[in-house]
Amino acid sequence: MSGKRVLMQGNEACVEGALAAGMRFYAGYPITPSTEIAELSALRLPVLGGHFIQMEDEIGSMAAVIGASVAGTKAMTATSGPGFSLKQENIGYAAMAEVPCVIVNVQRVGPSTGMPTSTAQGDIMQCRWGTHGDHPVITIAPSSVSEVYTEIIRAFNLSEKYRVPVIFLMDETVGHMREGIEIPDPDSYQVIDRAMPDKKGDNWRPFAVDSEKDVPKLPPFGMGWRYHITGLTHDERGYPTSSPEKSAAFISRLMNKLALNRDDIISCDSYMLEDADIAVICIGSIGRSAKEAVNRARAKGIKAGVFRPVTVWPFPDKEVTELAKKVKRIVVAEQNCGQIVLEVERCVRGACPVTFKGKANGSMLMPDEILAAIEGGEN
Amino acid sequence: MSYNLKFRFAGSGGQGVILGTIILAEAALAEGYQVVQSQSYGPEARGGSCKAEIIVSSEEIVFPKIETADCLAALTQKALDQYIGSVAPDGIVIADSSLTIPESWHGRTEKIDVISTVYDVLKKPMTVNIVALGAINAILGVAGDKALEEAVLARVPKSTGELNMRALEEGRKLYKK
Numbered sequence: 001m002s003g004k005r006v007l008m009q010g011n012e013a014c015v016e017g018a019l020a021a022g023m024r025f026y027a028g029y030p031i032t033p034s035t036e037i038a039e040l041s042a043l044r045l046p047v048l049g050g051h052f053i054q055m056e057d058e059i060g061s062m063a064a065v066i067g068a069s070v071a072g073t074k075a076m077t078a079t080s081g082p083g084f085s086l087k088q089e090n091i092g093y094a095a096m097a098e099v100p101c102v103i104v105n106v107q108r109v110g111p112s113t114g115m116p117t118s119t120a121q122g123d124i125m126q127c128r129w130g131t132h133g134d135h136p137v138i139t140i141a142p143s144s145v146s147e148v149y150t151e152i153i154r155a156f157n158l159s160e161k162y163r164v165p166v167i168f169l170m171d172e173t174v175g176h177m178r179e180g181i182e183i184p185d186p187d188s189y190q191v192i193d194r195a196m197p198d199k200k201g202d203n204w205r206p207f208a209v210d211s212e213k214d215v216p217k218l219p220p221f222g223m224g225w226r227y228h229i230t231g232l233t234h235d236e237r238g239y240p241t242s243s244p245e246k247s248a249a250f251i252s253r254l255m256n257k258l259a260l261n262r263d264d265i266i267s268c269d270s271y272m273l274e275d276a277d278i279a280v281i282c283i284g285s286i287g288r289s290a291k292e293a294v295n296r297a298r299a300k301g302i303k304a305g306v307f308r309p310v311t312v313w314p315f316p317d318k319e320v321t322e323l324a325k326k327v328k329r330i331v332v333a334e335q336n337c338g339q340i341v342l343e344v345e346r347c348v349r350g351a352c353p354v355t356f357k358g359k360a361n362g363s364m365l366m367p368d369e370i371l372a373a374i375e376g377g378e379n
Numbered sequence: 380m381s382y383n384l385k386f387r388f389a390g391s392g393g394q395g396v397i398l399g400t401i402i403l404a405e406a407a408l409a410e411g412y413q414v415v416q417s418q419s420y421g422p423e424a425r426g427g428s429c430k431a432e433i434i435v436s437s438e439e440i441v442f443p444k445i446e447t448a449d450c451l452a453a454l455t456q457k458a459l460d461q462y463i464g465s466v467a468p469d470g471i472v473i474a475d476s477s478l479t480i481p482e483s484w485h486g487r488t489e490k491i492d493v494i495s496t497v498y499d500v501l502k503k504p505m506t507v508n509i510v511a512l513g514a515i516n517a518i519l520g521v522a523g524d525k526a527l528e529e530a531v532l533a534r535v536p537k538s539t540g541e542l543n544m545r546a547l548e549e550g551r552k553l554y555k556k
Contacts, residue, residue, distance in 0.1 A: 005408060007401065007405045007416070117420055117421060117422055173417070173443070176417060176418065177416065178404060178416040178417070179415050179443070180404075180412075285443075289442060291442070292441045295441065366444075
């Protein structure tokens with residue numbers, strides 16, 4: 001830590017952290033509550049030799065981000081619900097063509113235009129399955145302004161390392177609040193840059209790997225390496241194929257790229273779980289409500305704790321299965337009508353009761369509401 | 380010594396209540412406290428109701444929003460009526476002198492002439508948040524005068540620095556201990 005404390009908004013920390021990670025291209029279409037990310041990117045990028053483009057819409061924004069990344073630049077876009085829906089087609093293209101990029105979604109109340117200035121967590125499942133077809137995707141959800149800064153750096157690192165779109169899932173609460181934070185010293189974190197291929201032989205197959213744990217090393221366009229990328233299912237050379245064998249090998253590699261590296265990708269936060277009888281599972285800003293609820297439960301002599309997936313996708317399935325064996329009950333607290341609870345129930349497999357506490361009216365799920373669920377009063 | 384303040388500032392969109400809390404949060408940060416600032420507002424750019432809040436603490440702030448406020452400062456009757464119910468009984472209500480304090484409130488009340496000062500003394504309605512801030516900080520003692528002045532100057536356009544320093548001073552004078 002450099003020791004200098006500044007008052008920073010979550011959306012500002014998203015930009016500053018992204019710049020620290022090496023983001024030099026931003027294309028977007030402003031939308032509340034993510035607009036400050038576009039505004040600050042427009043101010044900061046030209047000074048650093050980067051580029052900011054306000055595009056005609058969110059579809060074009062996502063396309064521009066993919067183009068910039070294929071040319072070798074770390075690229076980002078930011079949006080909220082309605083725009084996130086529009087980006088889905090091209091997010092699928094990025095997953096298919098293995099183009100690193102970061103998509104920030106500052107969630108607001110939906111569906112449709114919903115409540116633009118109010119908080120929600122209704123897009124969790126859309127991050128996983130918003131674009132069609134089986135595909136790999138990473139999603140990270142921060143709960144404080146300082147975590148926005150450090151986790152957006154991790155989002156870029158994972159995107160570059162595994163060549164996948166990473167969705168940085170904020171919510172209006174985290175995006176719009178300001179906290180006094182210490183800007184991390186650059187020596188305190190790692191910045192991962194894209195790996196380059198070893199040799200340029202005649203038989204170079206850009207998408208070939210030694211094992212499914214490996215990631216293809218694709219050089220930026222314009223550096224003398226000629227290869228083909230496409231949204232069609234392709235072989236190791238990058239050309240379309242409809243061979244069942246090659247197609248099976250392709251989708252297996254695409255999915256296992258993350259599945260076999262899940263321990264490197266998954267990150268979770270635990271609070272007072274060592275002796276807990278009741279675990280509250282939540283993501284993003286609700287981590288703050290849950291922590292306060294647990295403090296109040298502890299003051300009443302109830303042994304409660306918080307388990308918060310910071311990496312939401314891939315979901316920390318093994319961790320939740322283990323947790324369910326240790327506690328007597330799990331409370332899932334979400335700013336929606338029930339999304340993470342579906343994953344939790346899948347992983348708990350009946351090992352302990354699961355109580356759901358949700359809220360989707362635009363006002364934040366409060367500590368006392370979670371406390372009531374911890375105390376078992378409501379379901 | 381442990382310090383904890385939950386302060387809510389409410390008014391109408393365009394009055395600068397959000398900026399007011401940002402400035403107060405930065406002044407408190409400069410004094411070495413932990414701070415969280417947040418706001419809620421409607422989709423309108425102006426005229427809708429607007430609420431902003433800060434928590435200032437000597438300890439880590441776990442939950443970033445205010446459930447019960449230690450102090451409410453209101454610039455409009457609508458804001459006062461809407462949020463007075465969530466002020467702690469031993470808390471403070473700061474209201475513009477033109478407003479009517481609801482009968483339900485029996486706690487400490489500080490009425491200050493913010494609106495008439497910006498129209499009659501400064502003749503600049505846009506300084507309403509800074510005048511209020513001067514009075515609010517005089518009442519609550521969140522930050523020293525110097526820290527607050529620096530925080531104001533860091534957040535307002537350079538050409539308005541002098542005007543805003545006058546606004547802050549007029550606000551300070553409105554609170555007579």
